[in-house]
Amino acid sequence: MTAQLYSTLQDIFSMIKKTWRKRIVFRVACTTIALIALLATIGPYVAPYPGQGIGIEIDRTKALQPPSLEHLLGTDNLGRDVLSRILFALQRAITSCIVVVFISFLLGLFVGSFMALAPKYLEILLSYAVELLLALPSVLLAALLAIIMGGTYESIVTALIVTWFPWYGRVAYLQARSLRELDFVKIPIYYGLPKWYIVLKHIAPNIVAPMLIEALSDMGSVVLEISTITFLFGIGIRSIEEPDLGMIIAYSLRDLTTAPWTFIAPAITLTIIAISFTLFGELIYEQYHPVLKKRWWLWF
């Protein structure tokens, strides 16, 4: 098992190395991601005003102050340090995004691979099911689940997993379908090795590497989706004190003209996260499909 993991990681690593050498923009994106990861981990510990960051402390007297030496990004409408708010929100955003992508990736990978090995009727049934799930809009589903599950953060995560995993599922299924015709998959089946073994040892390792890159790239979109949902509906936030990028942006709109920094800072953070992750994936993809360098319009 570890042997497969190792060789898969080697594949991914070589893809990253190659793109790193060739595109400067890629290096920028990678360092940004590293920075984001760092901040997400240690953010809450280095935040200058942790109490305000979490949202417990408020100080209405210091509300809506522009950026200064004390508050590097200013304060929001409840006097909380914007920088600290963002650091806490960042951690939240990244962790939930990792959970969503990780789970949907694994789910999609295994469901898709199993589909290729299943008996014909099951294969057709599951394909239709996956197509159906692909059609669901995540934002509306999240709203629906919020009503059913009671408006917690879990409902957002669940909604997103349900709408994201079919993408990986479909990719995995198509790849698995071509793999199942190869002798090295047919032979273990012939000897009677169980399906879960075939998926784990033969199919998954051979399709995982490019999918993983895509998964990393998708993290950018997932972060945007989570923020969109919290922005629109405020789901999963028990009180306006809790830090969340979507919420912060939503509440900053009221004082947009008087205190633009309350909007700009979180908006830019969100944008940077989304762009870096997405660029990461797209640039690696471009390396392996050189035609896109000349005919950029084929991207669309």
Place this chain on the structure above:
Amino acid sequence: MVLVVEGKKLCVGYESEETALWVVENLDIGVEQGITYCLMGESGCGKSTIGNAIAGLLPPYAKTGGELIILGKKVIDNNNRMFNGIRGKIVVKIPQDPSSALNPFMTIGGQLSLAIRNHFPNLTDKEVKEKTLELLSEVRLDKEVYDLYPHQLSGGMKQRAAISLALVPEPKIVVADEPTSALDAYLRFTISSLLKRLQKEWELTMIFITHDISIAKHACDIVSVIYAGRIVELGKAEDIFNTPKHPYLELLLRATPHRLSREKLVDIPGIPPPPGRYPLGCKFHPRCPYVFDRCKYEEPSLSKVNNRMVRCWRYNE
């Protein structure tokens, strides 16, 4: 004797980010007009590289050295390759895998007509169609093939179509890169007979690349055996296959099964050296049963022995 293709100290190599290596080093090669010259060897020996060099189909990142002269014109001069007007007109290549030469989205007739119009822009539509049908019959394909797509053809038919495509510009030199390897064993003779006949009728000079000894015997006049990018034996087909001199050729002949003999096959120990890791001295010495000291340090040169050239210390002093 007019040399149609002449290589002097020709070197071909590839440079990538990781490595730079010469596949062919200091090759001297001379092909006379109107014969079928065979480049024979196993995979990785460099024969395809030589064929591509002659056809002007080396990739841009390849490096060359020495000279290559085709019909008196210098086409390779150190690292400069000047094939404009030669490539695809005077020298053509028939690839190993016919599927890669044929456009899967066009009918055979369509592809041939396109090529003909490209080379002979002044012909009328009627003349183009006539010429296409003529070419199809030259390679013994039925008229019906005109409207068929490549995927509807069998392997042998696809190869014939690829050959007809190669003949459109009425070339002087044809490089056939393993034209029979993708085919079944008995089809190979049909295609090689076809090539033999075409070579005579069209007075072509053919460079025939193969690893199949019976095909080389059947279709070629002069055979050069390539090992590790060098010619190790060169002579007339009937001579060298009947009385092989170089140990590699001798062992190769004894390693080839023949349907009418049950003699035990000799397996040559070891594997051919990859480019960049050629041994010192004679490139074949690690696998040679007749090896002696001199072979390990000094590379023999190609010298004349009776009716052929051999690169082996057992023969030149």
Place this chain on the structure above:
Amino acid sequence: MSSILKIEDLYVSYIVPVGNLRYGYKKVWAVKGVDLEVPQGIALGIVGGSGSGKSTILKAVLGFVKVEKGRVKFKGVDLTKLRSKERIEVARDIGYVPQEPSQAINPKMKIRDILVEPLKPIKLQKNEIEKRILDVLETLDLDPIVENMYAKELSGGMLQRIAIARAIITKPSLLLLDEPTSNLDISIQAQILNMLIDLRQDLKLTYLFVSHDIDVVSYIADRIAVIASGKIVEEGDAEKILNEPLHPYTKTLINPEKITEKITLSNNSACPIASWCSWRLELCLTTQPPKVWVGNSYVVCWRYAEDSKKSMYQ
């Protein structure tokens, strides 16, 4: 000598799309009524061109394709009638060496894990597994160091030997080989062929060998069967077939230099070469020729049939 494998009246079909999927699908017969008997301890070689159905016969024995009609009896048991659990039991007794080693070996797995796979359902003791792996590597002349290597670090010849090693690790009685040397260089081919001959002797195996190259088949096989368009046209002892071929198609395989025109094989006539054969009779197009036995070989051709038989159909 009993037959370890007896194929009776085998029919296998494929569904292929017609005209770029625009007109639906049609059924194509890959194997039409093939009878084959492989006596124990013998190497039987099936020779034919691409699309002749030779690989399909192997796939039918392995269960990779569905058998439409007919019986495949291995040691007396009809494989087509077995349930999947029982079929897996039999799988250990039939080894398979595929054509393309790079497709037969998972590039992401260590060689050791690949070799162990066929043994997993048997649940052997750990030291027995180790012993078998070392045994099989030694038999195939492979350094034990390859156990921890990956496919891309090894040459074509070594990969093919590993494929053979995997096929024999369950100590089967029958080995099915699908063009095992077609993609290899001459010198490596000689190595593998010699190895296969020694192997058969040492391990007392039976071979069912498929190839388009009659030189290779003649080196290894004791008996040869010639197949064209899904039908066997001649079968017999290798010596006999090679020196005195009877069927016109076999003659062209043995002496391909003598072919003057194209050979056309037809799927529609009873005898696959009817449209090309100079001996053609009316009967050859409509009715399947009988097997005419000469010693312990037979040829499927109307020309050799007794007149009495011919008149039965005319």
